[in-house]
Amino acid sequence: MRAALSTATAALRRRWRRTILSAVGIVLAAAMLAAALVVGEGLGGGFDRAAAAADLPDVIVRFDPQSPGAVAKRIAALPDVRAFSLRDEVTNVPIEANGHSDQSASVEIVGTGPRGYAVVAGRQMSSTRFGEVVVERGLAQAWGIGLGSRLYVAGLGPLRVVGLAEAPDNVSYPLAVPRIYLSESALAARFGVAPGTPVDQAEIWLRDPRFLDEVLVQARTISYGVHGLRFVTRAGAKVLLDQAAGIVIDLLVALSLIALATASVMLAASARAEVQRRLGSIGVRRALGASRGHVAGAQALEAALVAAPAALLGTAAGTLSTYAPAGRLLTMLNEAPAGGGLILPLAGCLAVSVAIPVLAAAWPAWRAAGRPPVALLGGVELTRRRGKGSRRAFGRGGRTGSPAGVAVLGARLVAARRSRLAATALMLGVSTAFVLLLLSLASALQTLETDPGALGERYQLTAQLPPSSVREVRALPGVQAVAPRYEVQAADSFNLGETIDVIAYPGDHTVFEAPPLTDGRRLHAPDEAEVGAGLADALGLSPGSTLALAFTSGTELRLRVAGVVSSLDHDGRVAYIPARALLAAMPSAPEQLAVRLSPGADSALVSARLEALGGEPQATGGATDRGQALVAVLRTLLRAVAIVDGLVCLYALVQACTLTTAERRGTIAVLRAGGAGAMAVRALLSGAVVAMVVPAAVLGVLLELFVMGPTLSHLAAAYASLSLVAGPGQIAGVLAGLAAAALGAVMLVARQIGSEPVIAGLDTP
């Protein structure tokens, strides 16, 4: 074994350049695979892990403040309840720590019973001693708050942070308002408040979550007279988070598989070339009595010596580079990182990253060793050559003394290995399509952040004015259209866990809000509605279905679904209905004016005029400000993936060029002996690279324009009108990048060839 090891090491050292190139491929593939695992495993199971750790309730019910006794009595009347806890949520509380402050924190005053959140660091606050607070981990991370830090809460003064919490019922700061937890009994002890302070939230755990619907129906019935009722179910929270994570996971997994496939194809080709070069020595070993397995084993050992450290390095790099950003993302989503659960999948990733190159190396050696030793000693080709040359193809093709003729030769040398050319072009094409897609995604994120139009919003301002002010506002310079806008929350009568944002306009709502129609038509009749795709998915609605809305007023409204629209702003759980229908069911629906500006109008000037009318104008935005952090993290992730993808492309090109030159060492040496200078060598390599890159570029662009872009746009259609089809600028940029990678590969390999004496290549048969 020691002898075999030293032989293998010596062989690797002799061809150190190719060894390094192979190692780079394995590092990249293993890194991509590990990155996909870390992100996929983190996001894929994050909610379940956090929900399990937090013992997340099956239902969270929010309502206008009620006495705890009355709420407890109603909950006790529900069937199948295992446990419940009551709490009071105080919103818009100013807090401050570490130089950061926020005026809209949510303070949850926690009573007895289960808490519904996990303490991931430190401990729970004392229920008897005032002065301790538990803060959400996302807030702690964003503000640099640690255990023992001081947090100033308006009205309560400085509190000591004793624990960090994670509650996956909602996303965390900065995606949502800061959330902190205080003990009700400690507060009562400090301020002398008697127990029985009103509560506005109940968390309910069921014995059997399968009976959730029945419990919700019952809860709706017994909560008659309770205002502001809103249910959030554990399943509902999971669906929302999983939808968003699914796209990212799918992208990463697909890309890592492509990287792995690329590396495998290249490594297999490299191993094949190496075995071809060693046919003589394999023949000698076979003639001396070495078994087929022995020959293949020796080749496998060499490959393992390269693959094991490279795969380890790649796995470590992939893990380290994504663990922290994925952790930040999970913290924002209030989900738990995989932690120790990653060890097994990563070990699997390592094993795969070693096994594939080893098998790729051993297989051609095994096949070659199956040939008769005499044939091997005679230098037989591993693959039989077929076909007839054409005198016209090259002989009359190029101009005398021009690099074009040599470039054509380069293309033909590459084309001679058809399967490898196809695999390389396919990989480069898919990678090109991925980079285009990522660029489109980055643009789409930018659009979402800044352009309300992406969300279908066509009004720029809102004003807190009654409908009677419409004429007055319309008369303002710069105002193109104005209408009363009503927005209320309702529940689905058949599935009370599904809350719906109901939006109504007196006339054509598309003048002000025109989320793209994905199915059916716009509403025309007073008993029709348009529903968001998220809602349609959740409730199984389609054009022609009945939408039954249960309002907090106790009334119910039944409407026919006319169409399904895309909407991001309301998680897709939105319904557009005629104002007349809404006001009939809920006359007290809150109202405001939606103001659409004339093209080129000065928004600030119109705002000032609305202010003068007492309208408290507010500008509409794209994705909320709090969403910017998520957008930034996603952008970082996309950028990282695009960079790795670009590196994979460069690697594939360099490896393909190197393989071609390694296999055609003799050919290139003859050309050089015949007077081919550096320019001719570059032309030869350029021809080879063009043969790979041109079909790849065409394939990549077509794949993005007609497959990937439209598919992902369709997936995102539930949230927003996003065009993920690459524009001409992006296509030109990516093609320029591909050309630059190709040029880089040509220069790199040409330099390597130039550094080798001509006569060295002439020794190769």
Added chain:
Amino acid sequence: MAVVTARGVEKSVGTGRAIRRILEGADLEVHEGEMVAVLGQSGSGKSTLLHLLGALDRPDRGEIVLTGHDLGRLDPGSLARVRLRHVGFVFQSFHLIDELSGAENVVLPARLPGAPRGGARRANQLIEDLGLADVSDHRPFELSGGEQQRFAIARALVNDPELVLADEPTGNLDRENGAAVLDLLRGLRGRAVVIVTHEPEAAAVADRILRLREGRLVPEIGTDARPAARALR
């Protein structure tokens, strides 16, 4: 007129303890229309000498002048141009490119940037002259050894070089094909031809036979090249 002149050429190969001096002051002058054969045992430095004469390698010491160009003073780009315009190589293992037909292999050097004009015409003429027209569309693995070597010779001549260097040109051929190839080389008019070989029969066709002994080129004594050449025919 001397096409190539080598004076006091020294060359070592290998590194460290394995370093070995194989040329120790070799001198050679080959004139236009002259054919010189260099004999020597395996490893005596024949191929190394050929590489030095053909500007593929540089001597450690000494001077080589090829068609008026002092090779020691030229950069790699200029050396490549000298090879392109003034030297033709014929190798023992032919080194034809599998993906190209015989004709395409012949015209290949004429396609290189900087090659003299008229390459395609000369290629067609050479293919005709060497009796390869019928198999010019065949790829190398469809040709016999003799045909492959004739295509290789045509390729060496396509840019009309003054110097043709042949390294064991009959090494991979049977007696009959070997004789035909030597005949071809012998018939090249107006050029200087150097062949290196370890076979005295192959050397016999040359005007002059030199032996590489202890790093120096010495005339082979007692060999009358011309009768031997005639006998071979």
